[in-house]
Amino acid sequence: MFLIDAGAGRTLTWRGDMGRLIDNLGAAGIDPKDIDAVLMTHLHPDHAFGLIHPDGSATFPNAKLFCTDREWAEWTDPENLNRNDFRSEWTGGALEAVTPYRDRLRLFSVGETLFPGVSTFSVAGHTAGMCAYIFESEGQKIVFTGDVCHHQVYDPAHPEWYFHMDYDTNPQQAADAKTAIFAKVVTEGIRYHGYHFPFPGIGDVVPLGDGTYHFHPEAVAPRH
Ligand SMILES: [Zn+2]
Incomplete structure (x- = not known):
């Protein structure tokens, strides 16, 4: 487990x-x-x-x-x-x-596949080696992203924002990582888990067509 x-x-x-x-x-x-x-x-x-x-x-x-x-x-x-x-x-x-x-x-090394169905993707910037984990099973994918975002509304609306000029190891890289993970989950149909989002923190990132996004949270009950 x-x-x-x-x-x-x-x-x-x-x-x-x-x-x-x-x-x-x-x-x-x-x-x-x-x-x-x-x-x-x-x-x-x-x-x-x-x-x-x-x-x-x-x-x-x-x-x-x-x-x-x-x-x-x-x-x-x-x-x-x-x-x-x-x-x-x-x-x-x-x-x-x-x-x-x-x-x-x-x-x-980030990018390695750790187990069958568990791959890794770099979201470095907030820290030098921050890593997202992508789980795939029976055609469904979900990514656990660490602190690439901290807020479920502001971050998707402002992918160009970084978190903090001190607490981010490399703020510009952190903003770039957010843009990259949003593009990836949209392109590949990956459900998104964001830390610091309201429980359960899982949902879908939807592009609004102007370079910004919206996070549609799932209800607390798990999807079957
Ligand atoms: Zn952090």
């Missing part, structure tokens, strides 16, 4: 309502021990720190950790610990989060 990203976990205190992944997995009948692989879109705190419990032990004791080599190089570089900006704290947290997984780490 795959998990894509590990959430913020219970060590991160950006907001009081974070750290619910384990409870929500339980509500869905999923034991963290049953996760075979965690596929990381990127190693920012709200996607990676949940890899461990507050005591540093692995949240997913039987899971291999998948991450692009470029993402790993950016966010596990000890040199970042000497910086005077957010990168010091975020790298320190990432290094702690990945520690129990180092003996079951699978680094890959």
Whole structure:
């Protein structure tokens, strides 16, 4: 069983309502021990720190950790610990989060097919190695995009916008990646999952014909 990203976990205190992944997995009948692989879109705190419990032990004791080599190089570089900006704290947290997984780490180059029906696509810019995962089964495709978008209305309406001039590693590349993934999902008929979108964050990206897009969200109930 795959998990894509590990959430913020219970060590991160950006907001009081974070750290619910384990409870929500339980509500869905999923034991963290049953996760075979965690596929990381990127190693920012709200996607990676949940890899461990507050005591540093692995949240997913039987899971291999998948991450692009470029993402790993950016966010596990000890040199970042000497910086005077957010990168010091975020790298320190990432290094702690990945520690129990180092003996079951699978680094890959973006673009690789990881499993039958699971391919990868670069959406670098927000981070240097951010990766989208495309799942294909029985003629249907869905992509999990990481933080290529943060808002379900503004981002499709403004594909030329980037997220943040500091928190994006390369803002212009981030905007270009958004344009590229929108074009890809439209051309190839891929359903879209956006992190930070309202639950469940899945829907269809529709071109409006003027270079902008609209995100049509699906209802909470899964499509059958
Ligand atoms: Zn991020």
